[in-house]
Amino acid sequence: MNKTKKEFLPFQFTDLAALNKHFEEKAASGLILRSFGPTAVCRYEECEPAKLRYNAVICPVSKSASPSISEEARGFIEFCEESGWNFVDHRNEVYVFCTEDASVPDIETDSRELIASVDRAASRSRFISLVLIGMSFANLCTSVLRFFGESPDLRPFSIGMVSGQAVLLLSALVILIWNVIRDRKWTAAMYSALDRGEPIPDPDPNVLKRRRLTALAGIILIAALLLGLITFALISSEPDIRCFIVSIMIAGVVFALLAVKIKNVKVGKGKKALLYFLAFLAFIAIGLVLFGIFGSVFGVFEETEAGAALGRSAEIFHLL
Amino acid sequence: MPKESLSSLTEPMYYVLLALTEPLCGTEIMEKVRVLSHERLSIGPGTLYTMLAKFEDNGLIEPADHPSPGSGKRKNYLITEKGAWMLKAEYSRLKRQTEDGKDIMEALG
Numbered sequence: 206m207n208k209t210k211k212e213f214l215p216f217q218f219t220d221l222a223a224l225n226k227h228f229e230e231k232a233a234s235g236l237i238l239r240s241f242g243p244t245a246v247c248r249y250e251e252c253e254p255a256k257l258r259y260n261a262v263i264c265p266v267s268k269s270a271s272p273s274i275s276e277e278a279r280g281f282i283e284f285c286e287e288s289g290w291n292f293v294d295h296r297n298e299v300y301v302f303c304t305e306d307a308s309v310p311d312i313e314t315d316s317r318e319l320i321a322s323v324d325r326a327a328s329r330s331r332f333i334s335l336v337l338i339g340m341s342f343a344n345l346c347t348s349v350l351r352f353f354g355e356s357p358d359l360r361p362f363s364i365g366m367v368s369g370q371a372v373l374l375l376s377a378l379v380i381l382i383w384n385v386i387r388d389r390k391w392t393a394a395m396y397s398a399l400d401r402g403e404p405i406p407d408p409d410p411n412v413l414k415r416r417r418l419t420a421l422a423g424i425i426l427i428a429a430l431l432l433g434l435i436t437f438a439l440i441s442s443e444p445d446i447r448c449f450i451v452s453i454m455i456a457g458v459v460f461a462l463l464a465v466k467i468k469n470v471k472v473g474k475g476k477k478a479l480l481y482f483l484a485f486l487a488f489i490a491i492g493l494v495l496f497g498i499f500g501s502v503f504g505v506f507e508e509t510e511a512g513a514a515l516g517r518s519a520e521i522f523h524l525l
Numbered sequence: 526m527p528k529e530s531l532s533s534l535t536e537p538m539y540y541v542l543l544a545l546t547e548p549l550c551g552t553e554i555m556e557k558v559r560v561l562s563h564e565r566l567s568i569g570p571g572t573l574y575t576m577l578a579k580f581e582d583n584g585l586i587e588p589a590d591h592p593s594p595g596s597g598k599r600k601n602y603l604i605t606e607k608g609a610w611m612l613k614a615e616y617s618r619l620k621r622q623t624e625d626g627k628d629i630m631e632a633l634g
Contacts, residue, residue: 265575281574287552287599288570310555312571315537 208251210236221261221323224301228259232303241294241301260290260302260312263322267298285312298326316404320395327388329468331381333461337427338377340457344450345370351446373433377426448499456492460484531583534615537568541576542604542612548589550599551577577602585611 214227228238233256236249266277274282274295282292282300289309290302302312313319348367398404463484467477534542537558544557551573558568568576580586585608589601604612 262571265571265578281571284551284574285570287550288555290570310567310569312569314567314569315535315572315575318572318575 209239210249210251212247212249214241214247221263221299221319224261224299225259228261228301228303229257232257232259238293238301238303241296241299255305257303257305258307258309259293260304261299262302262312262319263326264295264298264300265322267295267300298329316395316399320392320399324388324392327384329465331385332464332468334377334381334427336457336461336464337431338374338381340453341370341374341377341433343453345374347446347449370433373426373429380422380426445500448496452492452495452499455495456488459491460488463487531579531585531611534611537566537572538576538580539612539615539619540566541568541573541580542585542608542615545586545602545604545608548591548593548601548603550593550601552599553593554602580608584608 214224231238231249233254235252235254237252237255237257238247238259239250240248242248264278264281266281267275278295278300285302286292289306290304290312293301293303295301313322345367348370352364352367464481467480467484470477470480472480531538540558540561541554543561544554549557551570554577555568555570555573558566577586581602584605586602587605589603592599592601
């Protein structure tokens, strides 16, 4: 068994051209991609340097954020393998194939479809980031509201916490907007190249370097946001805040998973909006039920007025 | 995949429908398109997979009852009457376009 090497991949996983180029460079340096799993960590096997072609594509029949390979996606893999491509691994809906054969055509030869599929996948990924930012914003609002009711002795500490959260949130928002603008510009440039009858240009190395940096900054910020929320929940002197944050975070994760599922449901816009609304109601209900449970366990409802008010609502939901 | 109606054919679609006038599997379709277009056009498996699903949804092709001898257990497809009608319509449109420009192009040399 050859040695394996792991690498944290600082690309957005929808940056298909960048992924292809990166994996091809790795193969040329003797590192063959073996796994491109659900985390941002890639595993390579040390081999003889090889001239391999990689094609990362958005699987047309894959459900987004699905770690398993569906029966339909398996059919797609077999279809590609029959034409000379070897399946390596997948992360959500991004499937990576490789081949030594230079004569095999690319998996996606319809450039417009390729651009549209990347655009769709990037929108799905941004939606998840937006949910995370929304959760952090809700948490920030709670912190600001708590700040006004606190004793003056605790205020310096709270100002630090709230400012830190606000800076992180703002940075995450700026990165998200930056990515949206960059993706829109990229899509427009690609379509305009196609309209002029030119092929999709290869990513310029400097652009790749910048993309790596922004992707890395995005990952660090999201991790920092989550860490900030957890730390805040842990060190908060108020048990009701701790219980509230943990409840909202768990409910938020459930809401995000439901939202991803709803996005893939093949129904009309009206029904979809209703499903999103029901998911939002479920988010509130789950949050309150959990808050009720945690609150009962830690006995927070007797300690503060806000806790008592929230606790009463939570208990009603819990009873329902 | 969501159903998407087809009002016209793109160049690769035209060649794939041309190829499917006999039962063929995916790899055979890709090869035949290359031959029919005199190696000018090559279709990747991902593009073909999406296209075949779209054609099947719109009733332009159907799974073939009698697969081609070289396809083994692979799924074979064959053009339907609706697909043949669409192919003929596209052929007539392309022919008219060529004829319309014929005199001018000849005058240009």
